[in-house]
Amino acid sequence: MRGEHATIWAQHHSVSLRFKAPRQKAWVVERHNEILRQGLHRTEESLRREGIELSFETLLALVTFMKNSMTVINGSTPYQAVLGKQPSMLPPLE
Numbered sequence: 001m002r003g004e005h006a007t008i009w010a011q012h013h014s015v016s017l018r019f020k021a022p023r024q025k026a027w028v029v030e031r032h033n034e035i036l037r038q039g040l041h042r043t044e045e046s047l048r049r050e051g052i053e054l055s056f057e058t059l060l061a062l063v064t065f066m067k068n069s070m071t072v073i074n075g076s077t078p079y080q081a082v083l084g085k086q087p088s089m090l091p092p093l094e
Contacts, residue, residue, distance in 0.1 A: 035067055035071070036064065036067060039063040039067060040060065043059060043063055047059070065079075068082075069086075069087050
């Protein structure tokens, strides 16, 4: 994210890049990755036990949807922040 292309992309999309210091942790991103990784492993194991085969792309899409629709931050989910609604398969969050 420090290259010229990243800078051009960020300027084009009005994104302000803030770089971390060497050896500094990126806690939010690392937690996001850990939740995604655990979700992938657990879902993959469940699918294997049930004899269901899915492509990695489909599995990743399902787990990403799960994370984005069930993680609540300040009363809303990332899914709600992007699409402005709660998925119809889930009850309204109160």
